[in-house]
Amino acid sequence: MTKPVLYLIACAAGPAQYIDVGVRAGQADGWDVCLILTPAAASWWEPRMQELVELTGHPVRSRYKLPWEQDVLPKADAMLTAPMSCTTLNKWGAGIADTLAIGIPSEAVHMGVPVAAMPYFNQAQGAQPPVARSIAVLREQGVLVLDGPDGYEPHPPKQGNPEAYPWGKALAAVLRRPGAA
Known part of the structure; x- marks a missing residue:
C-alpha cells in the first residue's frame, strides 16, 4: 500500500x-x-540540501520546471504551506504566483486538492491591512488558514x-481536511 503524498x-x-522536523x-x-x-528558503538549505533529498526520498523543488522537464514529484493528496511568510501570504492573496511555492498550492486548491497554510510572522507584520485581506481571500478559495488559536499566533x-x-x-x-488521505 502506498502512502498518501503531502507537499510540504x-x-x-x-x-x-x-x-526537517516538519x-x-x-x-x-x-x-x-x-x-x-x-x-x-532553498538558499538557507543549499549546503545541506542532500540531507533533505535523502530524508524525503524525493528531489527538493524550488523553481518552476522548464517546459521539456518531467515532473519529478508524485501527485499530491494534500498540501501544507508552512511556515508561510507574510510576503508569501500577501502575494498568494493577490494572485501573484511568481514562485513555485505559491503557484503549486494556488492551482491545487482549485483542482480539489486539500490545501492548508500556517503562517509564521510577527505582530507588526500581521498588523498590516493586506494580511487580513489576504487571509480572507485564501479562505474564500477554500484554503484552510491556520492562524490565531487554531494555528500560529503572531x-x-x-x-x-x-x-x-x-x-x-x-x-x-491537514488530516482533518475533506479529501485528505
Missing part, C-alpha cells in the same frame, strides 16, 4: 531552518512528504521562537 511547502521564515512529523503521521521551498517583533513552531498542529489540521 516552506517559505523563508524562521521555522524553515527546521523543515518532514519527520509528516512522515510519522503516515505521509510520503515531498518538499517544495521558496528560492530564499509573536512580538524580535521574540519569535522558530524551534517551537507547531508542526503537529498544522499536520493534524
Whole structure:
C-alpha cells in the first residue's frame, strides 16, 4: 500500500531552518512528504540540501520546471504551506504566483486538492491591512488558514521562537481536511 503524498511547502521564515522536523512529523503521521521551498528558503538549505533529498526520498523543488522537464514529484493528496511568510501570504492573496511555492498550492486548491497554510510572522507584520485581506481571500478559495488559536499566533517583533513552531498542529489540521488521505 502506498502512502498518501503531502507537499510540504516552506517559505523563508524562521521555522524553515527546521523543515526537517516538519518532514519527520509528516512522515510519522503516515505521509510520503515531498518538499517544495521558496528560492530564499532553498538558499538557507543549499549546503545541506542532500540531507533533505535523502530524508524525503524525493528531489527538493524550488523553481518552476522548464517546459521539456518531467515532473519529478508524485501527485499530491494534500498540501501544507508552512511556515508561510507574510510576503508569501500577501502575494498568494493577490494572485501573484511568481514562485513555485505559491503557484503549486494556488492551482491545487482549485483542482480539489486539500490545501492548508500556517503562517509564521510577527505582530507588526500581521498588523498590516493586506494580511487580513489576504487571509480572507485564501479562505474564500477554500484554503484552510491556520492562524490565531487554531494555528500560529503572531509573536512580538524580535521574540519569535522558530524551534517551537507547531508542526503537529498544522499536520493534524491537514488530516482533518475533506479529501485528505
